[in-house]
Amino acid sequence: MGVLKAYAFITVQTDNKFVSMHRLVHLAIRNWLREEGQLKGWLLRALDHFNGIFPSSEHKNRSLWREYLPHAQFILQSREISQRNEFQTLAETVGDCLYHDERYNEAGTLFQEICIARWGQSEKGDGDQDILLILGRLSSTYRKQGRLKDAEVLGVQLMETRKRVLGFEHTDTLTSMKNLAQGRLREAKMLERRVLETVMTISGADLGDP
Numbered sequence: 001m002g003v004l005k006a007y008a009f010i011t012v013q014t015d016n017k018f019v020s021m022h023r024l025v026h027l028a029i030r031n032w033l034r035e036e037g038q039l040k041g042w043l044l045r046a047l048d049h050f051n052g053i054f055p056s057s058e059h060k061n062r063s064l065w066r067e068y069l070p071h072a073q074f075i076l077q078s079r080e081i082s083q084r085n086e087f088q089t090l091a092e093t094v095g096d097c098l099y100h101d102e103r104y105n106e107a108g109t110l111f112q113e114i115c116i117a118r119w120g121q122s123e124k125g126d127g128d129q130d131i132l133l134i135l136g137r138l139s140s141t142y143r144k145q146g147r148l149k150d151a152e153v154l155g156v157q158l159m160e161t162r163k164r165v166l167g168f169e170h171t172d173t174l175t176s177m178k179n180l181a182q183g184r185l186r187e188a189k190m191l192e193r194r195v196l197e198t199v200m201t202i203s204g205a206d207l208g209d210p
Helices: 002-006 023-035 039-053 059-075 085-100 104-121 129-144 148-165 171-203
Strands: 010-012 019-021
Touching: 019 023, 023 039, 039 059, 039 085, 059 085, 085 104, 085 129, 104 129, 129 148, 129 171, 148 171
Parallel strands: none
Antiparallel strands: 010 019
């Protein structure tokens, strides 16, 4: 341990709670564990541990989950355990934190992977509530990324599925309808501003801040 620290192969972080390893050390350990047939077992132990300690995406937990994120994301790179329900649970929590941290590209990637994995495992197809919840998160992420067309296509699919599965008056169905309407309103406002900017440019005026 001391030798590895001396050569900066490992770094002890905040209050000795975390140890960061150089990627070569990670690679060497993973290769050794794989050769010994122990890699998957240790990955599952790490996965269970992080599911137990990783906080929710509430704002009050932000400083804590920001410390945990790099370590959790490293676990989520492990394809050997990606079909486990526990893996998807951690991915969902991490995705929520990334979303609230405005890291929409990373959050969207995780939400897409969760949708694909759950779709392949579900016997209910598009009526699976877990899938619908993640689709809702993915649609919101698309809107934050400015991918309004993608958000609307997914939002319509989500709304129609919830109407069919849950009924028109269910709160989740109404939420989908509200989100879809808000997305269209934002798109209309953006289009209106682009038109105004074009008109002002042609006339030589300055639109200024809204």
